[in-house]
Amino acid sequence: MIIDAHQHFWQFDPVRDAWITEEMQTIRKDFLPEDLKPVLEKNGVDGCVAVQADQSETETDFLLQLANENDFIKGVVGWADLRGADIKSRLEHYSKFPLLKGFRHIVQGEPDKNFLLRDDFGNGIKALAEYDFTYDILVYPHQLPAVGEFVKKFHEQPLVIDHLAKPDFETGELKSWEQHIRNIARYKNVYCKLSGMVTEADLQNWEYEDFVPFLEVALEAFGPDRLMFGSDWPVCLLAAEYEEVIGIVRQFVGKLSASEQTQIMGGNAAEFYKLK
Numbered sequence: 001m002i003i004d005a006h007q008h009f010w011q012f013d014p015v016r017d018a019w020i021t022e023e024m025q026t027i028r029k030d031f032l033p034e035d036l037k038p039v040l041e042k043n044g045v046d047g048c049v050a051v052q053a054d055q056s057e058t059e060t061d062f063l064l065q066l067a068n069e070n071d072f073i074k075g076v077v078g079w080a081d082l083r084g085a086d087i088k089s090r091l092e093h094y095s096k097f098p099l100l101k102g103f104r105h106i107v108q109g110e111p112d113k114n115f116l117l118r119d120d121f122g123n124g125i126k127a128l129a130e131y132d133f134t135y136d137i138l139v140y141p142h143q144l145p146a147v148g149e150f151v152k153k154f155h156e157q158p159l160v161i162d163h164l165a166k167p168d169f170e171t172g173e174l175k176s177w178e179q180h181i182r183n184i185a186r187y188k189n190v191y192c193k194l195s196g197m198v199t200e201a202d203l204q205n206w207e208y209e210d211f212v213p214f215l216e217v218a219l220e221a222f223g224p225d226r227l228m229f230g231s232d233w234p235v236c237l238l239a240a241e242y243e244e245v246i247g248i249v250r251q252f253v254g255k256l257s258a259s260e261q262t263q264i265m266g267g268n269a270a271e272f273y274k275l276k
Contacts, residue, residue: 082124
């Protein structure tokens with residue numbers, strides 16, 4: 001089964017979705033399951049994981065409703081305030097929804113580079129384990145030192161790094177990012193998504209070769225059993241069509257064995273998120 005481990009849905013709201021600026025006209029509109037389904041079918045993808053784009057429980061409920069109505073949405077990564085004093089009661093509530101697999105916070109948008117290490121946030125992460133939820137790590141490279149401490153502290157919590165932690169594909173700066181990624185990958189509970197790459201490169205002039213050095217590091221560090229393909233659709237449309245995005249990963253993993261390709265293109269996502 002081929003699984004897109006990372007995509008989004010929204011009904012565009014210019015106030016709520018202020019991160020989608022005027023320069024991003026391509027994605028300043030609604031993107032719903034009826035838009036994605038034919039794209040997945042065209043590209044031979046069997047299902048997807050819908051990931052939050054807004055930090056609200058309204059967003060979590062919206063994605064769960066879509067998942068209940070569309071069986072190709074195999075799981076949801078939602079949002080709840082992990083810093084909240086009531087986090088256990090919120091997780092108790094969401095544990096009643098089998099399609100909710102985990103949570104994410106948009107840490108890349110937090111001014112505190114050590115946000116992940118806050119005590120109140122850590123309390124929320126601890127609570128995830130009680131309800132068998134995963135956690136998606138969304139950060140920029142300058143936040144990777146904190147990620148290193150974070151994964152060491154929560155070495156039994158299922159964690160996945162989104163978008164390879166957004167390295168600078170445009171300049172090709174590899175050294176610092178690589179050092180941190182290799183350190184983080186030592187913890188076997190941490191997975192990594194091969195996603196969100198084209199929008200961190202030169203949007204109009206990216207080439208496959210821009211990504212290869214970073215993909216090589218990720219493959220060597222995490223191995224084929226802890227990497228997963230994700231499209232980051234529809235955000236990816238700022239730089240590439242879906243078939244181009246999946247083509248990057250398919251071309252890269254083409255040198256691997258059939259079983260390793262199967263793992264990266266869906267098996268690992270199914271295992272990590274416990275998809276049915």
